[in-house]
Amino acid sequence: MSTPRIRVGNGCGFWGDQPDAPILLVQHGQLDFLTLEYLAELTMSILAQQRQRDARLGYATDFLEVLERLAPVWNSQPNLRVITNAGGLSPVACAERAVEILRQQGLRKRIGVVLGDDILPRLDDLLASGHVLAHFDTGEPLQHIRNRVVTANVYLGAEPIVLALERGADLVITGRVADASLTVAPAVWAFRWSWQDYDKLAAATVAGHLIECGAQVTGGLYTDWHTVPDLWNVGYPIAEINADGTVCILKPDQSGGLVSVDTVREQLLYEVGDLSAYLTPDVVADFTSLRLRSLQPDGVEIAGVHGRPAPETYKVAITYRDGYICSGQIVVTGRDAEEKARLCADIIRQRLRRAGMEPEQYYAELLGAGDTVPGVWPRTQPCEIVLRITAWDRRRTVLERFAREFAPLVTSGPPGITGYATGRPPVREVFAYWPALLDRSAVRPEIHILET
Amino acid sequence: MRLYDLATARSGDKGNHANIAVLARSAQAYEFLRHYLTPQRIADYFATLSPRHVQRYEAPNLLGLNFILYDVLAGGAARSLRLDSQGKALAVALLEMEIPETTSSI
Numbered sequence: 001m002s003t004p005r006i007r008v009g010n011g012c013g014f015w016g017d018q019p020d021a022p023i024l025l026v027q028h029g030q031l032d033f034l035t036l037e038y039l040a041e042l043t044m045s046i047l048a049q050q051r052q053r054d055a056r057l058g059y060a061t062d063f064l065e066v067l068e069r070l071a072p073v074w075n076s077q078p079n080l081r082v083i084t085n086a087g088g089l090s091p092v093a094c095a096e097r098a099v100e101i102l103r104q105q106g107l108r109k110r111i112g113v114v115l116g117d118d119i120l121p122r123l124d125d126l127l128a129s130g131h132v133l134a135h136f137d138t139g140e141p142l143q144h145i146r147n148r149v150v151t152a153n154v155y156l157g158a159e160p161i162v163l164a165l166e167r168g169a170d171l172v173i174t175g176r177v178a179d180a181s182l183t184v185a186p187a188v189w190a191f192r193w194s195w196q197d198y199d200k201l202a203a204a205t206v207a208g209h210l211i212e213c214g215a216q217v218t219g220g221l222y223t224d225w226h227t228v229p230d231l232w233n234v235g236y237p238i239a240e241i242n243a244d245g246t247v248c249i250l251k252p253d254q255s256g257g258l259v260s261v262d263t264v265r266e267q268l269l270y271e272v273g274d275l276s277a278y279l280t281p282d283v284v285a286d287f288t289s290l291r292l293r294s295l296q297p298d299g300v301e302i303a304g305v306h307g308r309p310a311p312e313t314y315k316v317a318i319t320y321r322d323g324y325i326c327s328g329q330i331v332v333t334g335r336d337a338e339e340k341a342r343l344c345a346d347i348i349r350q351r352l353r354r355a356g357m358e359p360e361q362y363y364a365e366l367l368g369a370g371d372t373v374p375g376v377w378p379r380t381q382p383c384e385i386v387l388r389i390t391a392w393d394r395r396r397t398v399l400e401r402f403a404r405e406f407a408p409l410v411t412s413g414p415p416g417i418t419g420y421a422t423g424r425p426p427v428r429e430v431f432a433y434w435p436a437l438l439d440r441s442a443v444r445p446e447i448h449i450l451e452t
Numbered sequence: 453m454r455l456y457d458l459a460t461a462r463s464g465d466k467g468n469h470a471n472i473a474v475l476a477r478s479a480q481a482y483e484f485l486r487h488y489l490t491p492q493r494i495a496d497y498f499a500t501l502s503p504r505h506v507q508r509y510e511a512p513n514l515l516g517l518n519f520i521l522y523d524v525l526a527g528g529a530a531r532s533l534r535l536d537s538q539g540k541a542l543a544v545a546l547l548e549m550e551i552p553e554t555t556s557s558i
Contacts, residue, residue: 040529041467041528041529042529042530045530136467137467137468137469221462222460223456223460223461223462223543223544223547224460262460262475265460265475265514265515265516266460266461266462266473266475267462268514268516269462269471269473269475269511269514269516269518270462270464270471270473271464271465271466271471272471272473272518273466273471273507273509273518273520274509275509275510275511275514275516275518276509287511287514288510288511288512288513288514289513290513291513292514319530322531325530325531325533327533361533362533363526363533363534365534365535367535371535372535372536372541372545373498373501373536373541373542373545374500374501375499375500375501376497376498376500376545376548377545377548378548388535390533390534390535391533392531392533430530430531431530432527432528432530432531433467433468433528433529433530433531435467
């Protein structure tokens with residue numbers, strides 16, 4: 001007698017992840033659900049820039065390429081469901097393009113679109129009705145930077161995704177949702193768990209947290225990297241979730257990589273805080289309660305996860321304009337490379353000062369001499385150093401001048417400078433991050449359904 | 453001996469803060485590291501990054517210690533002037549920490 005279970009695979013850990021991973025995972029993973037995660041903390045501001053240039057954009061366009069390649073495989077696995085946050089700032093635009101692609105490929109699918117995370121249009125109303133949206137760390141009220149806000153999105157939970165699945169969606173496209181909720185939703189829907197089944201919700205949350213970064217749980221980043229076979233062909237992770245709330249982390253047969261208690265422990269503690277309280281909109285998961293057990297050859301079973309009711313507030317990710325940044329590089333070679341690199345950094349600063357264009361912030365790193373973590377790596381005497389200088393200023397003009405100061409070093413600096421072939425470094429607008437909290441009652445997720 | 457001999461590690465970012473997870477290779481190593489790897493020792497090791505505060509969380513079931521280093525990323529992913537604006541290099545840097553043989557007896 002077998003317990004009801006589902007297999008959820010995550011084929012994308014961030015926008016820019018391996019293009020072949022989702023297809024390989026679907027081909028070899030025997031999945032019930034494929035999740036694709038595209039939205040890092042600052043992705044929304046990049047999407048905002050794209051939407052500014054073209055109103056039809058504002059979503060993770062890579063997803064459409066995945067969908068095009070996925071369609072033929074999906075045809076032979078008609079029960080597969082796909083859940084993704086590729087919608088970004090424009091879930092409807094993303095879904096409309098998805099409809100076109102699926103129609104072209106002759107696939108009849110129902111698409112559920114989750115809306116309601118984007119609170120930018122409501123921001124002034126929210127502030128006026130007493131929601132301060134204070135900075136999570138500093139307590140500063142949002143009003144101080146209100147006129148510079150570019151995006152404002154609530155991290156929604158699994159509930160609206162479950163509603164979309166209940167309405168028969170084969171593909172669910174969301175904007176901002178908590179990453180783990182992409183995995184929690186199919187489990188809640190498949191097993192009809194209640195929103196008070198805290199331990200089970202917490203177990204699915206652990207599963208989602210473990211697979212959300214793709215190959216990071218299947219051998220990527222692992223400290224003992226030399227023990228990981230065929231990292232070039234690393235298998236993307238599968239969470240096998242049982243109706244009783246136990247979870248197995250696996251990867252496709254024949255794939256490279258490694259799933260072990262050690263790779264799972266490392267990823268469990270990746271980018272988390274209090275280990276007894278991993279907060280999501282669905283539940284608070286206690287990582288200190290769970291047990292890991294090795295399954296041969298490549299798998300880990302997770303049991304005993306405890307959960308508590310979710311917080312009364314949603315996390316909000318706000319981005320705002322914060323000046324300009326520019327980062328340039330040259331390579332300094334030969335004897336005394338370190339001293340020469342320091343001289344180059346000083347030369348640029350002095351020339352900018354002479355021109356009345358010294359940036360408000362100026363930072364030089366001697367890469368190769370230990371500056372990625374300054375003061376920690378043992379200093380060596382390398383024969384070549386990448387000199388990276390980064391500057392920030394409120395004025396774009398200052399940084400445009402800064403960008404012009406690298407090339408002249410080739411003729412008017414110390415000897416042995418090379419590697420300046422990529423042209424002037426670009427000046428970028430900075431979008432800084434403003435985390436905040438918002439009462440759950442102020443947010444109302446909505447579902448739209450489209451058919452192909 | 454260095455920390456790598458006793459533990460694995462992984463680091464990442466949370467806004468302007470970094471976390472470094474340290475996973476002991478044995479129960480014995482965990483007991484030692486729980487005493488040896490104090491928040492103060494981590495703060496001293498990364499003194500050049502000027503952490504405002506170091507908080508430690510423990511998970512004995514995973515033989516794991518999680519350190520949050522507050523305000524060490526010089527503004528975080530988009531705003532930081534540093535190359536390692538997301539703290540990706542902190543774990544491998546911490547694993548180079550020298551552990552005095554006499555203190556560990558492992």
